[in-house]
Amino acid sequence: MPYGVWMYSLLSRRRRPAWKWARTTPLWASLLVALMMGLDAVADEGMWLFSAPPVDRIEADHGIRLTPQWLEHVRLSSVRFSSGGSGSFVSADGLVLTNHHVGADAIQKLGDASRDLLKDGFLAATVADELRCHDLELNVLVSIEDVTDRVQAAVPEAMADDEAVIARRAAMADIEKASLAATGLRSDVVTLWQGGGYHLYRSKKYTDVRLVFAPEQQIAFFGGDADNFEFPRYNLDVCFFRAYEEGRPARVGHHLAWATQPVAAGDVVFVSGHPGHTDRGATVAELASLRDRRLPLDLRILNRLEATIGAYATRGPEERRQATQDLHGVENGRKARSGVLAGLLDPRIMAAKRKAEMLLRAELDGGTTGRSSPFLRIEEAQRAIDAVAERHRLLEGAAGFNSDFFRTARTILRAVEEGAKPNGLRLREYRDSNRESLLHQLFSKKPVYDGFETVKLADSLTFLATTLGGDDPLVVRVLDGLPPAERAAGLVAGTELGKRPDESGRRDVRRELYDGGQAAIEASTDPMLALARLVDGESRRLRTIVESADEVKKQAHAEIARARFSRDGLAVYPDATFTLRLSYGVVTGGTQAGVSYPAITTYRGLFARADEKRETPPFDLPARWRAARDRLASDAAFLDSPFNFACTADIIGGNSGSPVVNSDGELVGVIFDGNIDSLVLDVAYDDERARAVAVAASGIRAALDCVYAARSLVDKTVTRPATAR
């Protein structure tokens, strides 16, 4: 798809000979320059498609020419976590390295009241001891095919918006179904450039995934929420899973070898991972809505959740075990969104966006007003979305029914209802090609805790009632004459959906209902299913409104993208979409609030940080690390081994767990975070202050070797198999 997102800088190929941190230009100035004049202030920008990597540009800027073999090896060694995150194969027998925080959800679900794997960590003594995860799915990208023409052909220009939604959905579902039938691979048509292009991504899927090693969360997330999105950092934010096939460790054709040399300041590095979502191609109207509506609503929901879950976690050690992972997720989301919001609330950034759009509009549509301008159509569609956004989030987004039980009930309800329709007419997540993944989630045997579910549901019912008003007819029907807490307790106590079927011989009611179809649904007296049915009509109605407006936006964005491409002829990457992308940058420190920081931290720095904070949580060390500290007090090789490092690669949430490789395609680190200034990357790239943050591969090996006596794991993974490169 060789055309670009129109809003950010045009990327020049002029070589930047040196990394200049002496520059004192502030963020806004560099952004302004980038946005207004198309200079190369943003040198290492880009989350590039593997089907269109900027090999010339990288060679021009960094003197490294990536080969097709290099790209294929890195791509086929990269792994997508369905739970949201990235990883890589690091052994021929399916060992997968990712972040602890990417694996944490799966790890949490493997624990119980007697075993807190998040807190205490885990190391499988033998392959037989590896723990099978409840609902994790891994994907490896096998091929990319441009299907833009086929998708667009299904939607003639004159078609009404609501018909267009269905026609486009049907075209995508058909392509996917045919691909799945032909190849047996997971097949997803991905919307790129906000609707400017459509690619078919085929992936090999692994659903039997087992936990091999996890450190204590306290070292994986040392510094907690306080240090999250900061640098310098000292986090062993890694864990190892293994992909299985037919009950045996998977034999994988590609995996990354561990680099023999540790990472060093000035190194050029590459990141292969799955950035989740960016808004760089959004129009000013969309950004204003993001700033004034969506992000504030997100934060309102997250702040509530943080208070509610935080309070639940203080009830006792078992409640804390149940809630910790959710709490970290919420804190992380709050901090991430606050960072994006801070960028959008920077009047200089918005002014630059506005000016750039004005110039572009003058060029593209001669400043046309009315229906003919795609910008105005987007603005209008955004208003239509905004008008129902809160209600849509409460119902269709289930922010008013925050319970696994509710989500299960609705999935069953809809799976049955949608299953009766032709593939192309269904809501997208119920398409045939997605069925296996959907059922893997739906029938998960993960533990669900009634007490915790009740608290979350009561809180979200309260949010529903206060947002819509206590006298709103839907609220009245939902609460059914009870206050939210009582209603929630009744629903959770009464439902049988998602209760673990393996407990005391309980039937799996989920499967019975799914298999029993419409008749079984209608015969059911499950209160949560009844609630899902009660709100489903209104919920679908709101979804249709939003999807129709989104269709308008897609068509308008496609128009803008086409016009832009015919003008510039540049290959520019699309906004992030949780598909595999290649980023690159230089390992380097920087300055924050006038204080400079180094590119790389060490274990010596970890211990100094713990001392500085008097080991007050979240800066306390796990017992094993206190012992290691004493034992290794004079082991300079350990103490000085690189632990975490910063680089300028262009990443965003979803890149967590991404392998960082050198020009030889060897593993030098694992991305786990960005600094606080990187959060603005959602809307515009910056290399002055924004940094991607990674765990150094050498630091991981030192920890496995010296602290966890897990040398076998290291040895296994350092052997470079014959198949690589």
Place this chain on the structure above:
Amino acid sequence: MPYGVWMYSLLSRRRRPAWKWARTTPLWASLLVALMMGLDAVADEGMWLFSAPPVDRIEADHGIRLTPQWLEHVRLSSVRFSSGGSGSFVSADGLVLTNHHVGADAIQKLGDASRDLLKDGFLAATVADELRCHDLELNVLVSIEDVTDRVQAAVPEAMADDEAVIARRAAMADIEKASLAATGLRSDVVTLWQGGGYHLYRSKKYTDVRLVFAPEQQIAFFGGDADNFEFPRYNLDVCFFRAYEEGRPARVGHHLAWATQPVAAGDVVFVSGHPGHTDRGATVAELASLRDRRLPLDLRILNRLEATIGAYATRGPEERRQATQDLHGVENGRKARSGVLAGLLDPRIMAAKRKAEMLLRAELDGGTTGRSSPFLRIEEAQRAIDAVAERHRLLEGAAGFNSDFFRTARTILRAVEEGAKPNGLRLREYRDSNRESLLHQLFSKKPVYDGFETVKLADSLTFLATTLGGDDPLVVRVLDGLPPAERAAGLVAGTELGKRPDESGRRDVRRELYDGGQAAIEASTDPMLALARLVDGESRRLRTIVESADEVKKQAHAEIARARFSRDGLAVYPDATFTLRLSYGVVTGGTQAGVSYPAITTYRGLFARADEKRETPPFDLPARWRAARDRLASDAAFLDSPFNFACTADIIGGNSGSPVVNSDGELVGVIFDGNIDSLVLDVAYDDERARAVAVAASGIRAALDCVYAARSLVDKTVTRPATAR
């Protein structure tokens, strides 16, 4: 003021011979009965004025006749904390007993980076070691005078609303000023019955208050947010201050003697304190607004603050010390408001309120519609308030400028501006009779932390911008071209208002500006003062709108109250207004979620609770208590001494620290909380499930004696002075 709040039950004098906990009637049923039929299901209801105590009713129900001497003794032993809370004199030389959480704000301000008095506790070895608080003010109620006729006479019926606001305010200010001049006592005209009555309260004021003893916060608030508003409880939530006059311990005429017998289940007890606010007399329209608007907005603000302050506190031990008390306050506010909201979201409670109002309206105004119905006038006024409520809260409520520096700037700005006007025309808080208290706060030398202020200000500026929209003209002017965090940092770094004058010889710019008047204000370049000036016009405009609507409500409520009184002729207490009230009830346990709990807990129970929770915070014991536990392991007298107890007295926030006395006027405990079901007391009384929660006097003595070796304090306070009773 012998008429009643019309919305809750009529109080019968029929004797309830026994305390019947065997009853299984749920809360809603008892409320319904109370609201609909006027039966005595709510036996010990009432936050009674000391000028109109229900002595006959108490005698009829409990066989105890309170004498005027008893009432005077208890009243003059009672103390109001200006920071919001209650207490009592417990020695002739001015020792004041209150809750730790009432004193915590003052205690926090006495600490610094090298001394954490909240965490570690404090005991003055001698009187000379007592620590003077920065800005605490104590008040003792000396007299009550009904001035309703004088206030109402100032507002003729035909007067326009905005003129009426000014006329009423002027009448009140004049009465207060004359009273202060005549008596030298703090004089406040208090609005009762939502405008149905006006009383002049005269108080003796103490502004030199010193800290004598505080336990570790971890035992004062054992169980933290998790156990807050719960029972059974195990909290030593007490601390001791001393009132001073002319640099010496105050000689007070009345103080409470410690009861010689510990409290026991079935005891009738009395609570003398300052309940802050209830909404029992609110109309359905007002309650719906509270439910759908005010409380959700409160919670949105509190949830944000909890996340922001919580995140700041995790940065390190010093940040935690600075923020802990604010964080507890926010958590407490969140849980309290959630409880009230839960009551209002109970469709049964609202239905009962609605039906009761309908009946009353039919009786009072024959169901009149239009301007002539006070109910409709209240509804209309409420709508006017709702229309500006968010903006009002952001500006006039300063929710958009959450910083001590901003509040100081605005106070100076307005004090000068208002000071130039006649007393009666000023905004109420700047009236002459309040000047001394205002300046005591304004010139406080309490520490203010730049880092913490910056974080809070940045967060609230973000809240302002997202609530009004990033392109709102006022937002644009407030942010002055910068993103919120940068703007906040600049304001905090740039202001000199409220920085401690005693640091490195810094001038006290606050006093210079205040003394310098308008000219000094205009010459100032302080950026925070400039911000306060920038928003003050709009802020005042919004305040005027709200106050005019409030005036309409006051007149309408007065009409309802008059009509009701002429019908019922009952003496009923007004809603809580942070003035001294008398409540009473029975020491008793109860049941929650089907589980029964005892009336009284012990130290043995404390240790069992800590064990049950494996001492996971917030259930950990301070080191001193771990040692005491070992030392006193076989001391049954200590282990079994009553620690906390529950009773049915009608209390609400502001009652914290209230003395609980027996029929002899002796101290048997100190109120520190209500259980979770007590939160609904904001809108309706309940004695089935709601409980007030107190620290037992005997438990306090046991702790001082056995754990803190502070027997001298106990001995001193147990001596009963000749002046009492």
